[in-house]
Amino acid sequence: MATTLNKDFAFPSNAALFLDFDGTLVGFQDNPYSVHLANSEISCLLNLNDKLDGALAIISGRDIVDLSKRVPIALWRIGNHGLYSAAPDTPPPNDLPKFSSDIRRKIDTVMSQVPEIWIEDKGPVLAIHHRKKPALGLAISQAISPLLAPLKTHIIQVGNCVVEIKPASANKGIGLRKQMTRDPFLGRIPIMIGDDTTDEEGFIAAKKLGGFGIKIGHGPTQAKYNLLNIQDLYSFLRLPT
Numbered sequence: 261m262a263t264t265l266n267k268d269f270a271f272p273s274n275a276a277l278f279l280d281f282d283g284t285l286v287g288f289q290d291n292p293y294s295v296h297l298a299n300s301e302i303s304c305l306l307n308l309n310d311k312l313d314g315a316l317a318i319i320s321g322r323d324i325v326d327l328s329k330r331v332p333i334a335l336w337r338i339g340n341h342g343l344y345s346a347a348p349d350t351p352p353p354n355d356l357p358k359f360s361s362d363i364r365r366k367i368d369t370v371m372s373q374v375p376e377i378w379i380e381d382k383g384p385v386l387a388i389h390h391r392k393k394p395a396l397g398l399a400i401s402q403a404i405s406p407l408l409a410p411l412k413t414h415i416i417q418v419g420n421c422v423v424e425i426k427p428a429s430a431n432k433g434i435g436l437r438k439q440m441t442r443d444p445f446l447g448r449i450p451i452m453i454g455d456d457t458t459d460e461e462g463f464i465a466a467k468k469l470g471g472f473g474i475k476i477g478h479g480p481t482q483a484k485y486n487l488l489n490i491q492d493l494y495s496f497l498r499l500p501t
């Protein structure tokens with residue numbers, strides 16, 4: 261069970277910070293493409309990045325190109341659940357491998373029977389969004405599962421009103437570990453902050469490397485600490501380091 265962070269918490273000055281995007285830095289909306297950071301939130305992240313000498317990364321399930329449109333290019337960005345990254349002031353890779361067109365056709369056929377869902381194409385990852393039908397996660401996942409067998413490489417992960425079909429290597433824990441081998445993250449204490457199922461792999465990896473996780477919200481988690489909501493997170497991020 262996670263302990264709720266209080267105002268006396270000392271933020272380690274040699275931290276390496278990994279911040280999830282949706283549900284952590286920004287609230288959920290029906291349309292993922294309308295989501296953006298407020299100016300005050302951008303300033304907060306850039307200040308913190310300076311204080312940490314650049315050891316701050318946004319790590320998201322979003323496509324790396326889409327993520328790069330929503331967070332400052334001065335920050336490290338890790339997208340597609342850890343598969344691809346972009347260093348500060350560099351554009352994201354734009355030649356991602358495509359999802360199998362054969363399997364995609366089969367998924368489209370099955371999903372065409374389900375009203376009010378839509379499919380987001382993220383290169384090798386697909387996200388089936390069902391925010392208008394929140395209870396459908398398990399049913400979608402069960403309907404899709406048999407179609408993936410020929411791929412052998414892909415797994416299903418159920419998130420917040422979304423069913424993600426992704427290569428097994430698309431894992432925020434793997435992404436975090438890789439990033440911790442790079443300057444200026446190397447030798448620091450990893451702190452992973454997130455709200456959803458995909459962030460749990462990041463919490464576990466941070467712990468194994470001597471750091472810890474912070475979950476936004478309640479619920480079972482591998483994170484050591486939690487914060488109640490996004491507003492509390494920004495108050496925490498503004499604490500002196």
Ligand SMILES: O=P(O)(O)OC[C@H]1O[C@H](O[C@H]2O[C@H](CO)[C@@H](O)[C@H](O)[C@H]2O)[C@H](O)[C@@H](O)[C@@H]1O
Nearest residue numbers: 281282288289290292320321322391420421422
């Ligand atoms: O790892 P994250 O940064 O938390 O990204 C997870 C998914 O976020 C987006 O979907 C979620 O947010 C949308 C906008 O608020 C919302 O409409 C949707 O229901 C949520 O699941 C994004 O579209 C996905 O690609 C990310 O994987």
